[in-house]
Amino acid sequence: MSAAGQELVVRVDRTRCVGTGACTWTAPEDLELGPDGRARPLRPVSDDRPGLTEAAEMCPVEAITVLSAASGEVVAPL
Amino acid sequence: MTVEHGETSSAQPLIPLHCLRHAEPGPPRLTALPNGTPVWLATRHADVRQVLTDPRLDRATLFAPDAPPTSTGPNLLDDPEGLLNIDGPEHQRLRRTVQRAFTPRAIARWRPWVETVIEELIDDLEAAGSPVDVVAGLTRSLPIAVISRLMDLDGVDLQRLGHWSDHALSTSAYPAEQVRQAMREFYAFSEQLIADRRKNPGDDLVSSLLLAAAETEGVTEGQLTAMVCGLVVAGHETTMTSFGNALVQLLSEAPEAWARIAVDLADATAASEQILRAIPLSDATALPGLLRRAVADLEIGGVAIAAGSVVAADIRTANHDPEVYPAIGPLDHFAPLGTPSLTFGAGPHHCLGAWLARMELELGLHRLANRLPGLRLAGPLEEISWREGLLTRSPASLLVAW
Numbered sequence: 001m002s003a004a005g006q007e008l009v010v011r012v013d014r015t016r017c018v019g020t021g022a023c024t025w026t027a028p029e030d031l032e033l034g035p036d037g038r039a040r041p042l043r044p045v046s047d048d049r050p051g052l053t054e055a056a057e058m059c060p061v062e063a064i065t066v067l068s069a070a071s072g073e074v075v076a077p078l
Numbered sequence: 079m080t081v082e083h084g085e086t087s088s089a090q091p092l093i094p095l096h097c098l099r100h101a102e103p104g105p106p107r108l109t110a111l112p113n114g115t116p117v118w119l120a121t122r123h124a125d126v127r128q129v130l131t132d133p134r135l136d137r138a139t140l141f142a143p144d145a146p147p148t149s150t151g152p153n154l155l156d157d158p159e160g161l162l163n164i165d166g167p168e169h170q171r172l173r174r175t176v177q178r179a180f181t182p183r184a185i186a187r188w189r190p191w192v193e194t195v196i197e198e199l200i201d202d203l204e205a206a207g208s209p210v211d212v213v214a215g216l217t218r219s220l221p222i223a224v225i226s227r228l229m230d231l232d233g234v235d236l237q238r239l240g241h242w243s244d245h246a247l248s249t250s251a252y253p254a255e256q257v258r259q260a261m262r263e264f265y266a267f268s269e270q271l272i273a274d275r276r277k278n279p280g281d282d283l284v285s286s287l288l289l290a291a292a293e294t295e296g297v298t299e300g301q302l303t304a305m306v307c308g309l310v311v312a313g314h315e316t317t318m319t320s321f322g323n324a325l326v327q328l329l330s331e332a333p334e335a336w337a338r339i340a341v342d343l344a345d346a347t348a349a350s351e352q353i354l355r356a357i358p359l360s361d362a363t364a365l366p367g368l369l370r371r372a373v374a375d376l377e378i379g380g381v382a383i384a385a386g387s388v389v390a391a392d393i394r395t396a397n398h399d400p401e402v403y404p405a406i407g408p409l410d411h412f413a414p415l416g417t418p419s420l421t422f423g424a425g426p427h428h429c430l431g432a433w434l435a436r437m438e439l440e441l442g443l444h445r446l447a448n449r450l451p452g453l454r455l456a457g458p459l460e461e462i463s464w465r466e467g468l469l470t471r472s473p474a475s476l477l478v479a480w
């Protein structure tokens with residue numbers, strides 16, 4: 001289990017998401033494509049900082065926001 | 079008659095693209111491509127989105143040995159090694175080599191520079207005096223200047239690049255053998271550029287693509303060559319097309335919108351989104367939509383589609399689906415879109431250059447309207463000469479006055 005304060009929450013703006021699936025390859029533990037062809041989080045909190053940061057930075061429409069679970073601060077994209 | 083740049087003179091004047099009528103969206107129906115190959119046509123917004131995002135539909139199997147013929151003739155989009163024609167993990171890997179350069183943030187960094195280019199081009203238009211051809215002066219020159227800078231094509235003969243780009247998207251403008259010849263030259267150019275940048279890398283898009291590819295497993299030389307050509311063509315043709323067709327619409331029927339676009343950049347941004355949604359890039363004559371092939375039996379919008387079927391996603395009709403975009407009277411340039419349009423596609427092949435194209439269009443419209451608020455078409459719509467026989471249609475030239 002990750003240390004408190006390292007836990008991350010991922011949000012997907014489902015209106016913006018164009019369903020490339022890119023994030024689901026980068027962070028397969030945290031994101032999947034729903035039946036409507038839009039990405040959705042798989043678990044309430046995550047500790048995969050590199051994967052989620054990469055997913056947020058590479059989303060072609062910036063639909064992904066990664067927040068610190070503790071502070072609500074935006075971790076990615078910056 | 080020699081036909082250069084896909085220009086032809088039709089007996090009947092062609093209808094401007096913003097005046098084309100759109101079919102009523104409905105459930106997928108079986109129709110045929112111009113070559114007779116049966117194709118399922120999806121037209122509703124939700125169905126089109128499914129066709130483009132559902133992993134049971136792909137691009138690669140369109141080129142499998144058992145696939146029915148779908149080609150409109152030799153053109154760049156049919157290269158099986160092109161980014162568009164690769165799927166799954168292999169596509170993800172290849173796309174990542176260029177994706178970082180095209181995120182909204184990466185593109186935003188180019189804004190100030192793009193703005194200077196636009197101002198200079200408008201300076202030249204003004205200096206040339208009214209009336210002037212805004213296609214040669216701005217709508218074609220801007221995307222060429224931008225993609226040339228991104229790829230550092232300084233010193234490359236832009237006329238030749240334009241010639242290859244036109245052939246790359248030809249459907250009937252040029253004889254097949256002429257297209258093949260142009261493609262051979264284009265690919266040779268691309269291979270040479272790749273060799274040069276490997277020797278002397280810079281901070282341009284081609285160099286960063288090669289660097290990323292070197293660290294990625296399984297990227298082939300053919301894929302890189304096709305990618306470089308694809309970037310040149312996409313950078314050239316599509317943005318020019320939407321910019322030119324946007325001006326035809328705005329200057330012929332929307333003076334109030336023009337006035338608002340001139341004053342407020344946010345209004346220009348909103349108008350660009352509406353224009354991209356509402357004005358298609360082409361007639362649907364060569365292709366009814368973006369093609370895919372079913373790799374498994376599936377259902378789209380309640381209709382059963384068998385594995386192996388060819389499916390077309392008709393984004394122009396979906397972009398007018400009244401379920402999603404209530405059609406109330408003439409185009410409202412400033413209505414918020416709500417649901418993103420399908421102009422840039424969806425799913426894994428969603429347009430790489432979407433933010434670049436948006437930025438060029440919104441800044442181009444905003445600055446042109448701001449500098450020349452009284453701009454108007456110098457001639458009647460019926461006399462516009464169109465670039466024809468290509469996958470896109472836009473004015474070959476457009477005389478404007480002020």
Ligand code: HEM
Pocket residue numbers: 130161162163173225308309312313314316317320359368369420421422423424426427428429430431432434435
């Ligand atoms: C108004 C301008 C543009 C429009 C309407 C447009 C539209 C599209 C559409 C609909 C697709 C998806 C095709 C499919 O799924 O079958 C696409 C893909 C693509 N576009 Fe654009 N495009 C534009 C500008 C650009 C620019 C400026 C570039 C690059 C500099 C670009 C590069 C690409 C690439 C590389 C793909 C293939 C992506 C992939 O397969 O992963 N486009 N575009």
Ligand code: SF4
Pocket residue numbers: 012016017018019020021022023024038039058059060061062063064
């Ligand atoms: S990368 Fe972005 S657009 Fe693509 S599926 Fe994930 S959230 Fe949606």
